[in-house]
Amino acid sequence: MIALDTNLLVYAHRPETPFHAAAAKLVATLAEGKGIWAIPWPCLHEFYAVVTHPRIFTPPSPVDAALGQIEAWMESPTLCLLSEDETYWPRLRDLIVDAKLQGPTVHDARIAALCLSHGVYELWSADRDFSHFPALRTRNPLIA
DSSP states (O other), X not given: OEEEOHHHHHHHHOTTSTTHHHHHHHHHXXXXXXXXXXXXXXXXXXXXXXXXXXXTSSSOOOHHHHHHHHHHHHTOTTEEEEOOOTTHHHHHHHHHHHHTOOGGGHHHHHHHHHHHXXXXXXXXXXXXXXXXXXXXXXXXXXXX
């Protein structure tokens, strides 16, 4: 199963972002395909926070548009939304300890722990911070 990080969701939604066309095509291919794909719940929360933030985008995405985008992704019959289960805390704790994390990098550890807990094969992200977690295979599908 492939999971998507926040940045790919933002790129797919906001047409002025540098990788919009490629990201939109990737997300549509997953959403319309037959294979199971995933989005961790924290990535949907962060997506909403980023695209509706007036200091990040001028103008920000209207609330209805941002919520509508999330709901459109959720309509994909092959989407798996990743949430915490009984294996989440031990995995998150190990990732924090092993990478000696402090501060906001714990957000990426949360996503990594969710992916590992749910058997994600590969996380697609444009964020290099996931290199802290060698157990999780990551790839930026927007670059060759």
